[in-house]
Amino acid sequence: MYILELNHITKKFISVKALDRVKLNLKKGEIVAVCGENGAGKSTLMKIISGSDPFGGYEGQILMDGEEKRFHSTRDAEKSGIEMIYQEISLHLDLSVAENLFMGKLLRGRFGTINWKKMNADAKEALALVGLEQIEPTQKVKTLSTSQQQLLSIARAILKNPRVLVLDEPTSALTQSETEKLLGLLKGLREKGVSCLYISHKLKEVFEIADRITVLRDGKYISTYDTREATSEKLIEDMVGRKINVMYPKVCCATEEELLRVEDLCVPHPYMKDKNIVDHVSFTLHKGEVLGLAGLVGAGRSELMDALFKVTAEGVTGKVFLAGKPVTAETPKQMKAAGMGYITEDRKKNGYIGSASIMENTTLASLDQISNGKVLNARKERLLAQQYSDLLAIKAPGIDTHVVNLSGGNQQKVILAKWMMTNLRVLLLDEPTRGIDVGAKAEIYKLINNMAQKGIGILMASSEMPELIAMCDRFLVLSEGKIRAEFTKSEVSQEKIMAAATVVH
Amino acid sequence: MEEIKKGKPFRNITKFDQLGIVIVLVALVVVIGISNSNFFSQENIINVLRSTSYIFIIGIAMTFVLITGGLDLSVGSVMAVGGILAALAATNGIPLIPSMLIGFAFGAAVGIVNGLLVVKLNIPSLIVTLGMMYVCDGLSLIITQGTPVYPLPDDFKQMGQGSVGIIPNVVVVAAVLAVIGAFVLKKTQYGRSVYAVGGNRETARLSGIDTNKVQISVYVLSGIAAALTGILMAGRLNSAQPSAGNNYELKVIAAAVIGGTSMFGGSGNILGTLIGALLMTVIENGMLLMKLSAYWQSLIVGVIMVFAVGLDQYRRKRLGLSS
Numbered sequence: 036m037y038i039l040e041l042n043h044i045t046k047k048f049i050s051v052k053a054l055d056r057v058k059l060n061l062k063k064g065e066i067v068a069v070c071g072e073n074g075a076g077k078s079t080l081m082k083i084i085s086g087s088d089p090f091g092g093y094e095g096q097i098l099m100d101g102e103e104k105r106f107h108s109t110r111d112a113e114k115s116g117i118e119m120i121y122q123e124i125s126l127h128l129d130l131s132v133a134e135n136l137f138m139g140k141l142l143r144g145r146f147g148t149i150n151w152k153k154m155n156a157d158a159k160e161a162l163a164l165v166g167l168e169q170i171e172p173t174q175k176v177k178t179l180s181t182s183q184q185q186l187l188s189i190a191r192a193i194l195k196n197p198r199v200l201v202l203d204e205p206t207s208a209l210t211q212s213e214t215e216k217l218l219g220l221l222k223g224l225r226e227k228g229v230s231c232l233y234i235s236h237k238l239k240e241v242f243e244i245a246d247r248i249t250v251l252r253d254g255k256y257i258s259t260y261d262t263r264e265a266t267s268e269k270l271i272e273d274m275v276g277r278k279i280n281v282m283y284p285k286v287c288c289a290t291e292e293e294l295l296r297v298e299d300l301c302v303p304h305p306y307m308k309d310k311n312i313v314d315h316v317s318f319t320l321h322k323g324e325v326l327g328l329a330g331l332v333g334a335g336r337s338e339l340m341d342a343l344f345k346v347t348a349e350g351v352t353g354k355v356f357l358a359g360k361p362v363t364a365e366t367p368k369q370m371k372a373a374g375m376g377y378i379t380e381d382r383k384k385n386g387y388i389g390s391a392s393i394m395e396n397t398t399l400a401s402l403d404q405i406s407n408g409k410v411l412n413a414r415k416e417r418l419l420a421q422q423y424s425d426l427l428a429i430k431a432p433g434i435d436t437h438v439v440n441l442s443g444g445n446q447q448k449v450i451l452a453k454w455m456m457t458n459l460r461v462l463l464l465d466e467p468t469r470g471i472d473v474g475a476k477a478e479i480y481k482l483i484n485n486m487a488q489k490g491i492g493i494l495m496a497s498s499e500m501p502e503l504i505a506m507c508d509r510f511l512v513l514s515e516g517k518i519r520a521e522f523t524k525s526e527v528s529q530e531k532i533m534a535a536a537t538v539v540h
Numbered sequence: 541m542e543e544i545k546k547g548k549p550f551r552n553i554t555k556f557d558q559l560g561i562v563i564v565l566v567a568l569v570v571v572i573g574i575s576n577s578n579f580f581s582q583e584n585i586i587n588v589l590r591s592t593s594y595i596f597i598i599g600i601a602m603t604f605v606l607i608t609g610g611l612d613l614s615v616g617s618v619m620a621v622g623g624i625l626a627a628l629a630a631t632n633g634i635p636l637i638p639s640m641l642i643g644f645a646f647g648a649a650v651g652i653v654n655g656l657l658v659v660k661l662n663i664p665s666l667i668v669t670l671g672m673m674y675v676c677d678g679l680s681l682i683i684t685q686g687t688p689v690y691p692l693p694d695d696f697k698q699m700g701q702g703s704v705g706i707i708p709n710v711v712v713v714a715a716v717l718a719v720i721g722a723f724v725l726k727k728t729q730y731g732r733s734v735y736a737v738g739g740n741r742e743t744a745r746l747s748g749i750d751t752n753k754v755q756i757s758v759y760v761l762s763g764i765a766a767a768l769t770g771i772l773m774a775g776r777l778n779s780a781q782p783s784a785g786n787n788y789e790l791k792v793i794a795a796a797v798i799g800g801t802s803m804f805g806g807s808g809n810i811l812g813t814l815i816g817a818l819l820m821t822v823i824e825n826g827m828l829l830m831k832l833s834a835y836w837q838s839l840i841v842g843v844i845m846v847f848a849v850g851l852d853q854y855r856r857k858r859l860g861l862s863s
Contacts, residue, residue, distance in 0.1 A: 346746065371748035385742035390806040391735065399736060400747040402729045409729045453747065 036101065038063045038230050039084075039117075039199055044095035046079055046088075046254075053079045056095070057256045059232075059249055061199065066221060066231040068245035068262075070238070072274055072331075072533070074498065076254040077234045081201050084232070085119035086112035116198030120188050120205055126176050133158035133172035136191050165190040166216045181306040182209045189217065193224070200224065201232045206240060207333050210310070218244050236331050238267050238537045250274055267534070275500060275529035283505030284477070286484050287524075289324035293359065294492040295461050296320075300353035302335070302342045302516075312338045314516035316353075320461065320492040325483065327507030328496040329532045335516040336496040337380055340463045343494075344370050344377040357461065371400060374460030378450055380469060380496075382443070386450045389439035393431055394420035396438050396449050401456045423452040427482065444475025451482055462486060464495040468502060480506060500529045512536050560851065561798060561812070564844070565819045572826035579829055586708060588818075588825050593714035594769055596817040598792045600714075600721040601765035603813045604758040606796050607725075609738040609805025610658065610665040612759060614650060615766040615792060617676035619785030622647050622767025624680055627689040627696065627780035636695045640771055647767030648760050650676065655756030669759075673789065680782035690779030700775020710772045717765075722810040734758065738805025794841060795820055798848040819844065 039061040046054040054076045061067050071077050082088040084097065086106030097104050099115050106112040109119065126135050133151075134141070136158050144150035158172035165186040176184060185205060192200060200221075206214045221231055221244060235241055241248060241262075248265050250257040250273040257273045302313035313335045320326050328336050341347045343355065345367055355362040357373055364370045367377070379385050387396050397420045398405050405416040420434050427448045431441055438446055447467065454462060467483070468476045483506060487493055497503040503510070510527050512520040512535035520535035573579045598615050605612045626643035630636060650672060657668040691697075702709050725731035733754045736744035745751045766785070774780035799816030801808025820841060827837050 344746070366750070367746050368748040368750055377746055379746065385740065385746050388736055388739035388743050388806070390739045395732070395735075399732075399744070399749075402732060406729055411727050411729060411732065413727075 037061060037098070038100060039232075040096075040098040040101075041080075041084070042096040042098070044080065044083060044093055044097075046076075046083065046093045052254055054083075054093070054254045057251065057254070059256070061230045061232060063198075063230055064225050064228045065246045066225055066233055066244055068233045068235060068241040068248045069251065070234075070236060070241060070248060070270060070274060071251040072236070072498070072500070074253075075251040075274070077251055078203055079254075080251070081119065081203050081232065081234060084112070085109055085117055085201055087119065113195065113197075116196075117201065118192040118195055118197035118199070119201040119203070120192050121203055126184055126188060126191075128177040129175060131173050131175055132162070132170055132179070132187060135176055135187065136161055136172075136194060138191070161190045161194050162187075164193060165220060166213075180308070182213050185209060186213065186217070189220070197229065199230045199232065201234075203234045204236075204333075205233075206235065206237065210307075214240065236537055238270060242267075252276070267537075268530075271530050271533045271537070275533050283502070284481055284484060285505055286488065287508060288488045289508040290322045290490075292322040294320050294322045294324075294357070295494075296356040296359075297343070298354040298356075300339065300342060300355070301351065302338050302347065303350040312516050313342060316513075316516070316518055318511055318518065318521075320494055322490045322492055323487050324509065325487050325493045325495055325507045327503045327510040328494060328513060329500070329503055329510055329536060330496075330513035331536050332498070334513040334536065336513055337465055338516075339513070340377060340379075340465055340494070340496065344375060344463060346377070371457060374458055375463070376400075376454035376457060376459050376461070377463040378447075378454060378465065378467060380466040382446050382450065387438045387446055390437065392435045392437055393424060393429060393441070393449055394434040397423055397434070397452045397456065400453050404456065419456070420452075423456060427452050427455075428478065442472070442475070444471040444479070447471055447475070447479060448482075451479070455482075455486065459486070459491055461492045461494070464493055466497055467495065468497070468499070476502075500532060504529065504532075514538055561800065561815050561819065561848065565815060565822065568819070568822055568826065572822065572829065576826075576829045579826065582706070584825070584829070586706065586711075588821050589711045590708050591825070592814075592817045592821040593708075593710045594773060595788070595791050595795050595820065596714050596814055597710075597717055597769045597772075598762065598765045598788065599795045599813040599817050600717055600810055601758070601762035602792045602796050603721070603799075603801050603808050603810055604725070604734055605665075605762050606793075606801045606803060607734050607738045607805060607808045608755055608758050609741070610755065610758060611669060611793070611803070612654065612762045613666065613669040613789045613793075614654060614672035614676055615762055616785035616788035616790075617673050617680060618647050618650050618763055618766040619770035619773070619788055620680040620780075620782055621676050621683070621770070623770030623774035623780040623784055624683055624689055624782065626767075626771045627692055627774045628683070630693050630696045631689060636693070636699065639696070640768075643767040643771050644764050647763035647765070649763070651760035651763030652756060654763070655759040658759070659752045659755050677782075684780075684782050686782060688779040688781040689774075692775065692778050692780070696775050697778050698775070700772050700777070710776070713768075713772065718810055718814060725810060730754070730757075735806060738802075738807075740806075791820060792817075794845045798845055800848070800851075803849065816848075 037060040041057065041059040043056045043058065044054055045052065045056055057076065057080060069077050083093050086109045104115055133155050137154055142150045142154045155172040162168060162170050167183060167186055170179065170183065179187065189205065205217060209217060218240065225231065233245060245262050247259055247261055248270065249259045250270060252274060296319045298317050300313055300316045301311045304310040304312040316339060330336050342351045345364060348365060362373060364373050394416060398416050405412055405419060424434050429445050429448050431445060438449055468479055471479065483493060495507060504527055508524055510522040510532065511518050512532055514536050519538050522531060578584055602612060602615065622643040625646050626639045629639035629642045654668055654672055657663050658665045699709060704712050725734065733744065733749045736749055737751050737754045741751050770784055773784055795816035796808065796813045797803060798819055799812025801812060823840055824837055827834065
């Protein structure tokens with residue numbers, strides 16, 4: 036008899052299946068780990084279980100104690116005893132620790148007023164459970180570190196006496212000793228009969244804590260193992276095991292000529308003191324080379340690129356050489372002048388200007404090219420923008436169309452055009468095909484090839500491993516801010532990358 | 541499925557924003573003109589243009605500020621202090637041009653402080669410039685001890701009261717600045733940067749635009765424009781008064797917003813602000829002529845402004861820009 040049983044859960048986003056007939060089950064007093072790559076469907080599945088899926092609606096069955104349930108809100112799920120602890124912390128930063136712990140069921144005294152004394156005392160006990168003895172219940176949550184906040188949300192969940200606890204990457208913000216404390220706590224809860232779903236791609240933790248391990252890939256159920264029978268090789272094979280398509284028009288044109296050299300680059304963690312999110316990273320990028328940057332979410336890929344382009348500068352240490360000369364630039368403006376370009380992972384946030392036209396977005400980084408002195412030359416601008424629009428085959432009614440009205444693929448092409456127009460020597464590409472349909476992807480790969488053939492060095496990060504492996508000449512694997520492995524094109528495989536990316540030290 | 545694939549034809553409804561307001565303006569002019577023949581008298585038209593110019597000169601600079609996604613509430617009180625400082629200098633024997641430069645320098649200094657606070661400390665411009673508004677209000681009273689600076693030297697008066705032919709100086713100044721402003725905004729790299737910063741500051745920064753410099757500069761522009769207006773008005777009235785700029789910040793912002801400049805940044809233009817400023821003055825003037833209660837004036841301006849912002853929101857929704 037299972038306490039929680041999922042049968043044939045299918046979840047569609049418009050026409051894409053995020054989950055495809057997934058099954059999963061959990062016994063009383065058991066910890067089941069759910070493993071998979073980025074985008075395997077882990078978080079979507081957990082959201083359905085906890086009733087917090089913002090779009091609602093799924094096919095399939097959720098059974099609790101053999102009885103079918105359908106959760107329309109987190110409240111529904113909580114009533115059945117399911118508590119979810121999210122990857123992103125969901126606390127009220129301006130309220131006190133105690134208020135957060137008892138949110139929604141503040142302890143009342145006589146006359147219906149809040150019984151602060153009792154609440155703070157109870158809070159103290161709850162904090163001790165998760166090893167936060169040093170925290171005062173009256174402290175505001177925003178004064179807590181990220182890891183303390185993470186532990187606080189766990190304490191909040193435990194206070195509700197759940198039968199099933201769902202944890203989504205709970206240790207991503209925790210230090211080694213805090214992680215051990217958390218694992219110990221979960222083992223204690225298991226003794227008391229609480230069941231756990233534990234999502235993580237850190238295999239070491241999974242092996243330590245889980246009774247069984249379920250692997251998802253591309254939204255599909257792949258396998259379940261008893262932890263005693265499982266090996267990391269087997270798990271990694273299950274997590275990545277898929278065939279590489281042949282839609283990649285890779286042309287190799289890497290040279291031996293050094294273009295960019297990074298020595299000992301460190302970027303401090305934005306929330307955690309004394310921790311680096313990019314930790315002593317060194318590498319070289321050659322002319323015409325596409326260098327792949329692999330790693331799981333939170334490994335420090337985007338932070339590395341931000342630091343290289345001087346988007347973040349505070350506390351960054353290390354040396355960067357461009358064509359042999361040390362880089363002295365301190366702002367993105369100066370980096371652009373030095374010949375670097377950066378296409379970020381989030382187009383809407385900092386890739387394009389939605390209220391501006393294709394033309395205005397295309398010429399934004401090359402205003403000097405379309406000006407006489409500081410005065411814009413409208414004819415020149417139109418001509419040049421049209422030329423690039425044709426070259427990249429941007430599909431739109433015209434170059435005066437607002438960029439918000441374009442499809443993701445065409446928006447990405449506009450951003451590519453913007454950088455191709457500059458005096459580009461090195462391009463940083465973060466998730467270049469995220470949210471883009473298959474046809475446009477192939478066109479973007481072609482453009483990446485064209486740029487490499489012109490001798491531009493490209494540093495490309497991608498969570499889609501087949502894409503990364505096909506498009507790049509050489510590979511660096513980042514995990515917890517450090518380069519864990521380097522592979523050449525001939526020795527690389529998805530399994531090797533995954534093994535290096537999931538290493539925990 | 542077919543319909544989804546085809547999609548709607550793209551349409552640039554930005555252009556229609558001003559058309560709506562132009563229609564309102566023309567309709568008002570016609571109605572007022574028919575009901576009172578004095579409206580079209582030369583004297584009254586000159587009057588309307590003069591009043592419009594005081595709002596519009598600051599409005600030009602405010603348009604820049606609003607396009608970057610900022611706001612400057614301090615212009616009204618900067619206008620007063622700028623006028624007072626220049627008038628004090630002039631009455632103490634300093635020649636006209638240096639006196640004016642003192643006023644401009646004050647406006648520029650306030651702009652730099654506003655800009656630095658917005659950019660470096662990341663305080664919302666609403667808060668920064670609201671604070672600055674009170675600071676300058678206080679300054680104007682401290683400097684003058686509440687009494688106006690007057691009489692002013694003849695050349696100072698002449699500057700404010702004189703005219704080129706029948707066109708008052710202030711109107712000429714406004715016209716020249718409007719042409720320069722529109723040119724800078726539409727035809728120069730700086731103008732493009734102003735739009736880019738308001739459209740998406742992070743994208744602009746990553747595209748190599750010095751966003752801090754652009755943001756600070758627009759507050760400097762609005763500070764100088766406010767001081768200039770204060771000086772012109774002091775000359776016109778032959779006295780620099782601590783209350784000279786009362787409510788001007790709101791009139792100026794209303795003019796720009798009615799003219800289609802977005803409070804969210806990224807869009808707007810000088811012509812729209814001119815139409816907005818004209819509309820506000822015509823309402824005020826028409827009511828005076830038609831002997832309607834002045835109390836109604838605020839109400840009508842308010843309705844038009846909310847209507848204009850509503851239109852802007854609607855447009856953003858259509859474009860998919862709303863956050």
